[in-house]
Every structure is written in C-alpha cells, then in structure tokens.
Amino acid sequence: MSTDSVPAAAPTGPAADGTRGAVLANLLFNLALGALFAALFVDAGDLPSSMWEPLGAGAFPRLVLGTLILFNLALALQAAMALGQARRGAGTLAWLYQRRLAFATLAAFSLYALAMPWLGFPLASLSFLLAVQWLLGARRGRRLLVAAIVAVAFGLGLYLLFGQVFQIPLPTGRLW
Amino acid sequence: MPMTDALLSSVEQLFSLATLISMLIGVVAGVIAAAIPGFTVTMAIVLTLPVTFSMPPLQGVATMLAVYVGGCSGGLISAALLGIPGTPSSVATTFDAYPMARGGEPGRALGLGIWASFFGALISALVLIVAAPPLALIAVKLGPWEYFSLILFAITVVASLVGHSILKGLMMSLLGLFVATVGPDPMMGVARFTFDLDLLAAGLPFLVVLIGIFAVSQLAGEVENPDELRQGQALIEGHIAVRPLAVMREVLSRPLNLLRSSLVGVVIGAVPGAGGSIANLIAYDQAKRASKTPERFGTGIADGVVASESGNSATAGGGLIPMIALGIPGSAVDAVLMAALMVQGISVGPRLIMDNPDLVYGMFLAMFLAAGMVLVFCLLSLRWFLRITEIPKSIIVPVVLVCCAVGALALNNRVTDLYLLIGVGLVGYLLAKLDYPLAPLVLGVILGPIAETNLRRALMADESWTLFFTRPISLALLVLAALSVAFSIRRLLKQRRPG
Incomplete structure (x- = not known):
C-alpha cells in the first residue's frame, strides 16, 4: 500500500x-x-x-x-x-523554507493556545482565525471580508453554542 | 407479558410523535457531533443523557440509540472529506474514502459510506434479535488472556495495514502503548512518567492525542504549498456528482464484503471493551485479505469504504448484545445507555428481557428506525455536506483548528489539554514527514490501558505465561497476530522485488 x-x-x-x-x-x-x-x-x-x-x-x-x-x-x-x-x-x-506556511500555522496555533487563558476563547479565536486566514492568502478585498466574517462567526458562534446550548463553558479570559 | 403484546406495546410507544421527533433530533445531533473532529459519539450520548431523564424509558433509550447510530455514520463525513476521522471508529474509512474524495469523487465516497453504514446497522440489528443470547455467552467466556491476545491481534493488524514498513508500524503501536502508561497506574494508582507535571498527572487523554495526531498534523500538511493557497484552492477540486441509487447498487454488488464486515462489527461489538475503534480496522483487514486485488486497497476503492463503514456501524447492535443479555456494557456508549435505564429504575441484567420485554423489543425496533432515519437524513443533506469541499483551504484549515481546540477544551475544560494538543500535533506532523504511520499510534493509546489491565489480571489469576498459549481462543488470536505480521512482511518483500 x-x-x-x-x-x-x-x-x-x-x-x-x-x-x-x-x-x-x-x-x-x-x-x-x-x-x-x-x-x-x-x-x-x-x-x-x-x-x-x-x-x-x-x-x-x-x-x-x-x-x-x-x-x-x-x-x-x-x-x-x-x-x-x-x-x-x-x-x-530549503526543506523547512518550502514548508514555512505549515510551520507558521502551527506557531500561530501555539500562540493562540498561550493567549487563550488571558484573552478568552472568543477574542483569541477571532484573532487566530483572522491572522491565519491572512497568512494563508486572504490579504485584501472580498477574501479579507469573508475572512473577517468567518472569524467573528466562529469566534463568537462556537463560544455561545458551547456555553449556552451544550452548557460547556469555554475560557472567558483573565484580563477582563 | 406475551411476546406479541410486548411487541405491539413497543411499536405504540416508539411510533408516538414525541418519540419520533426526539429520535430525529438525536440522529441529526449524532451525525453532526461525530463529524466534528474531537467531538465523539460518547460525548454526544453523555450530553443527551440529562435530556432523557424527563422522558418515558423507551423514548429516552430510543433517543440515545438514535444519537448512537447517527454518530456511527457521522464520523465518515470528516474522514472522507478532510481525511480526519471524526471518531476512532472511522480511522480505516480515511484509508480509501479520502483518496477517493481527493480523486474527484467525494459524492461517491460519502454515498458508499452512508449506504454501507445503513446496511451494517441493519445487519447488526437483525443479528441482535436472533443471536443476542448465544453471542453474549461466548463474549463473556473471554478471560483476560483472550482480551490481551485480542489486543495484540488488533495492534499487529493495524501495524501491517499502513505504511511502507511493518517495523515502523509496530514501533508506532508500541509508542502508543507507552504513551498510555503515562499517568496513574490502572491497578495500583501509582503515578508513572509524570515528572511532577500537573499536565501529565491524570495521564494523556486519548481524545486529545487522537485530535493532535490526526487533525492538527493533517491540517498542517494541507497548507504546505503557497501557490495552491494563493489561488484559493479547495481541499477537493473538480465536479461533484451525487448518485445515491447508483451508489446503493455499488454497495449491494459487494454482498460478501458487506456481510463479512458487518458480522466482524457485530462480534467485535459484542466483546466488552472492544468496539468500533477495533472493528473498522479488522473489517478492513479482512476485506483486504479476501480481495483478489489487495494492492488496490488504500488507493480509493469502494471495497475499503464498504468494509470500514459497515464494520463500525454494526458494532452499535453488537454492543447491545452483552448489555441486554447480561448487563455488561460493550463500550463506553453502552455504559451510558445502561446508566439511562438505571436512572429510570430499570435494572439491567439477564432479567431485563423477562421483566421489560416491551422495552427490549422497543430497543430492537429503535435500532432499525434510527438506521433508516440516518440514511434519509444523510442522503438529504449530502449535497450540503459536500459544500465543505468547495471552501478554500485558507478558511477551512484555521476553522477546523479552532474546532479541534474546542474538542480538546470540552473534554476536561483544561487549557493544558490545548498545549498537549499542539505538542502532539507537531510531533505527529514530524512523524508523518519521517514516513511513520500514525493510525497504529492512536490505536496503541486507546488499547494500552485495556492491554495492561488484562495482562496483569491474567498473571494475578495464574502466574504462568503458558495459559496465553494453551487457552484455545487466546492461542488462535496469537496465531492470527503472527500470521498478520508474516503476511505483511511477505507482501512488502514482494513489492520490493524488481519486476
């Protein structure tokens, strides 16, 4: 195989x-x-x-x-x-350079995890989604607008879905 | 209560509007939950449990069965479209459904899986009705020797199925077994390999390891090529065709594969502690061995999808066999189902079928009904699910990564699980780049505690190791494990031989 x-x-x-x-x-x-x-x-x-x-x-x-x-x-x-x-x-x-986007995405995911206890799930997710979509090509125009809508929808949507519907609270953040 | 009265009573209860609606909601919830990586059927069932407290017993159990049957099918959606098994039960589905989808046939891959799941669930419900008592009696005769040998067999099967090297496959299985030893010892509670870190104190949660190994590493692999991303390339390119009836005929044109894989699912499901995570791999392995063209498995062929999906769906009925006949849950999901009955004041055990025949017949009928509902729902929503494949990678990769984070957080509500997820994901990505197969590692993590507990129990009962070789079922399983390694080495040598 x-x-x-x-x-x-x-x-x-x-x-x-x-x-x-x-x-x-x-x-x-x-x-x-x-x-x-x-x-x-x-x-x-x-x-x-x-x-x-x-x-x-x-x-x-x-x-x-x-x-x-x-x-x-x-x-x-x-x-x-x-x-x-x-x-x-x-x-x-050269091998590492070819895979720079994969490593950058993993690095952003690590920063997201580190920031979550401080920023809370909604803000950390919103920032992560926006940053990674920008990194992967949503730089301007319609693609950037879609990226912003996706970031807000999933950042807030998942937080509300799990907190309100499933009764599983996600981190709210220590800064506020 | 006579059998006909019990049957009529169960039909009356089951076909009430309230039960049908709650079952339909259960089916939809089960399919969607299993399609989200990291959100397992067990979690969905656990979340459903409190909702059923206020329902009559049969409505409550039927709703939970609907979630269960829906979940058995839902794992195939992310397995086929994203290459990420939604649940451990759909690991083998990624072997053929994902290459098929990437080859431009996502509709066929999903359709095959949906129909195979439906027929698998139907066959298992039939077997459940006919053979519950005798099969359950065989299952409980298995002692710790047989369990340990069964796990060795499962591990060698999966190690021989994936990758270029059986040695690397076996090494990954053993690494999984080792990872499972981190945390409290299952017999004495002694902390092992925790190095005084809070993160490791309770052990490595297998769900986090599963998401990290499969989802995070797979997603990182998807964003390696900047040119593809710049063009807004989707995960799967090309025209998407959905032909449900043609796909149904394709599934039914493989009756032997369908029947064999479903029966494997029923038998494995009936073994307490085993379940869908093993059944899909063994069913796939058996289909590959029986095939005239085993070398085509893993390239995106229908036989692989049918074997895995019918195998894992059939465990739903199989798992109910020991629960109904003997009060022993076949899996974590069956344990939650048992809890739901006990909350209602119904004692589960050999007398269940005598004291509450309407409830038991109702459970049998609910299995059929749920399988039909899943089929209709999945076929109706197929086009909607396929829209996922049109979303550019630059959107779907970060969104699924956030879903993975939610899956890891929802498990224990610990941010440290998120750190673990990233660590495991990075290791998984590097292992994949070094050509190490990842499925054996995950299976090792899942089966590790069962393997260790049974090995130690076996030696507590009798210190002699010879019992593993003198008990017939244990010996047969060990011989099968050895044959599976030998078969794989022979196949690899054949492939390397020039010409």
Whole structure:
C-alpha cells in the first residue's frame, strides 16, 4: 500500500524520499528515541512492585520500552546501511523554507493556545482565525471580508453554542 | 407479558410523535457531533443523557440509540472529506474514502459510506434479535488472556495495514502503548512518567492525542504549498456528482464484503471493551485479505469504504448484545445507555428481557428506525455536506483548528489539554514527514490501558505465561497476530522485488 494513498494514516514527506538528508534524519531520530526510551526504561525500574500481583507498576512499561529500544536499534541499523547508497537531495533549510506556511500555522496555533487563558476563547479565536486566514492568502478585498466574517462567526458562534446550548463553558479570559 | 403484546406495546410507544421527533433530533445531533473532529459519539450520548431523564424509558433509550447510530455514520463525513476521522471508529474509512474524495469523487465516497453504514446497522440489528443470547455467552467466556491476545491481534493488524514498513508500524503501536502508561497506574494508582507535571498527572487523554495526531498534523500538511493557497484552492477540486441509487447498487454488488464486515462489527461489538475503534480496522483487514486485488486497497476503492463503514456501524447492535443479555456494557456508549435505564429504575441484567420485554423489543425496533432515519437524513443533506469541499483551504484549515481546540477544551475544560494538543500535533506532523504511520499510534493509546489491565489480571489469576498459549481462543488470536505480521512482511518483500 502506498502511503501516498493513505494521507491521514500515513502521509509521506521528503524525509521519506530516500535522499541522504532523509536517511540521516531517520537515523538521528531513531538514535535519539532509542536513548530516550533507554532512560525511561531505567526510570521505570524505580516504580513500586506489588505484593498482590506478580507484575508491578513498572513491568508493563518496561516490557513496552524494552521492545521499543530493540525496534529503534533495528530501524537505526536499517538507516545506517542505507546511508551509503542515498543520493543528495535538497538541504534542510530549503526543506523547512518550502514548508514555512505549515510551520507558521502551527506557531500561530501555539500562540493562540498561550493567549487563550488571558484573552478568552472568543477574542483569541477571532484573532487566530483572522491572522491565519491572512497568512494563508486572504490579504485584501472580498477574501479579507469573508475572512473577517468567518472569524467573528466562529469566534463568537462556537463560544455561545458551547456555553449556552451544550452548557460547556469555554475560557472567558483573565484580563477582563 | 406475551411476546406479541410486548411487541405491539413497543411499536405504540416508539411510533408516538414525541418519540419520533426526539429520535430525529438525536440522529441529526449524532451525525453532526461525530463529524466534528474531537467531538465523539460518547460525548454526544453523555450530553443527551440529562435530556432523557424527563422522558418515558423507551423514548429516552430510543433517543440515545438514535444519537448512537447517527454518530456511527457521522464520523465518515470528516474522514472522507478532510481525511480526519471524526471518531476512532472511522480511522480505516480515511484509508480509501479520502483518496477517493481527493480523486474527484467525494459524492461517491460519502454515498458508499452512508449506504454501507445503513446496511451494517441493519445487519447488526437483525443479528441482535436472533443471536443476542448465544453471542453474549461466548463474549463473556473471554478471560483476560483472550482480551490481551485480542489486543495484540488488533495492534499487529493495524501495524501491517499502513505504511511502507511493518517495523515502523509496530514501533508506532508500541509508542502508543507507552504513551498510555503515562499517568496513574490502572491497578495500583501509582503515578508513572509524570515528572511532577500537573499536565501529565491524570495521564494523556486519548481524545486529545487522537485530535493532535490526526487533525492538527493533517491540517498542517494541507497548507504546505503557497501557490495552491494563493489561488484559493479547495481541499477537493473538480465536479461533484451525487448518485445515491447508483451508489446503493455499488454497495449491494459487494454482498460478501458487506456481510463479512458487518458480522466482524457485530462480534467485535459484542466483546466488552472492544468496539468500533477495533472493528473498522479488522473489517478492513479482512476485506483486504479476501480481495483478489489487495494492492488496490488504500488507493480509493469502494471495497475499503464498504468494509470500514459497515464494520463500525454494526458494532452499535453488537454492543447491545452483552448489555441486554447480561448487563455488561460493550463500550463506553453502552455504559451510558445502561446508566439511562438505571436512572429510570430499570435494572439491567439477564432479567431485563423477562421483566421489560416491551422495552427490549422497543430497543430492537429503535435500532432499525434510527438506521433508516440516518440514511434519509444523510442522503438529504449530502449535497450540503459536500459544500465543505468547495471552501478554500485558507478558511477551512484555521476553522477546523479552532474546532479541534474546542474538542480538546470540552473534554476536561483544561487549557493544558490545548498545549498537549499542539505538542502532539507537531510531533505527529514530524512523524508523518519521517514516513511513520500514525493510525497504529492512536490505536496503541486507546488499547494500552485495556492491554495492561488484562495482562496483569491474567498473571494475578495464574502466574504462568503458558495459559496465553494453551487457552484455545487466546492461542488462535496469537496465531492470527503472527500470521498478520508474516503476511505483511511477505507482501512488502514482494513489492520490493524488481519486476
């Protein structure tokens, strides 16, 4: 099954295209994860055991982490073996630049989350919706007007729908 | 009460105007709730529960069943049109319905899903009536050994279904199992891997992980190309055709797939603790194995959509089997349904069908009625739902991101869940770019606590590990898990062989 055909489950990326940078990224990722899992494996050893059952609180995580370490080593080995045959591709900076809008959207979403406790859901959502639509191309004229209407409708609409109809209050903001 | 009297009484109660209206509202609410990423059927049912307190018992339960059946179908809308499973039950729907929609056939993708859901729900309601007692008896015979083996089987199935590498698929499943261990230990309550952070104290809520992994990472992937965005490109381009009757014939021309997937849904639904999240994947896997062209699965073919949607919709009837026959809820939704009956002073258990036959027959009939209502509502509103595909990405991406934030907030009303959502979304985006399949990770998170609890229970009952291999059902499931890995390795080796 081609992963191109399974976008939600397994989207592909340039890191999967077999270039040297992609293989190197996989190798470094697996080594970093392997080290993280090893540290967590050691940490899980301190979890208490129980007199009522043969497996304590740490046994299942250690079983999972131990297998994860083995899988990561196998994947790192695969990547290391493929490194010699990999062809040169675009540099990391070029790759990041090509995806600047995706990263900018994620950065805006992070700012939105950080601002929400202060500004409240309606104002934070309104600002986020307007800013991201502008970022993605709604710069002037009719598209900007539609963006403003969407921002107001969803910023206020969702707040009222959840607060008044579903009785699930969304953050109102600490500033007011 | 004689059977005919009970049946007539239930028909009279069910076909009253008040019940029909409340069921219709329930169907619409269920479809819409499941179509919003992060707003699950369980949440919709929980929100419906207080409304039913003032209703007569059958009207209340029928309304909740309407939400349930509607929700089983609604998840397919965002799965097919946005590539985001509205609920865990529609993960496998994204495999074929989304490529089909992106290939210019969103109407066909939705139509196939709607009809497959309808027939799946009908088949499960029929099985529920005929086979409730014997199936429930089989389901309760499963001990912790069988549960643990069933989860291993489900994990290997999904790991072998997606991506280029079984190793990466299995690694993602295990990562999901590990993520599920963060927070209080399920048996002793000891805090694990929380590092004294409030955010992790109660564990990682799987719904937030689900939204982050699927929705946030998928949406970020949609806005990578500045040229497409400048031109105001929509998610799906091209002419949209809706031919409900032609699509119905297309579904019915696959009777074996439809029947097999629905029966998988019924059986998995009848196993307490399993449910739609596993059923859609196993039904998809079985359809792929039985197909003469398994390599076409995942490219946007009708068989994939029919398998997943009939499989997940059939769990609605399956889940009621142990609840009605034995008082054991098949899923979280069934537990809420049970609570609704108990609030009305009706005790749920083996005597339910003897003491309240009109109520039980009414539930059976409500399943059929709800399935019909969902079909009519979805077909009538199909064109309206398809308008989503015409909206430019620059609007739909930020709006769905805000809906994701609402989904994460509505769960526990904690802003920290929002931070978690963004962290998980970013990790999901990078994992996708490194060609790691994401579906196994989510399944691991959902099934992790069930796997651990059953493994520990099994070893508490008997310290010997050999019981996993000597109990016939457990052994059969483990053999199937091993076969699923072997089959996948063979398939991948075949694909890599030149020529």
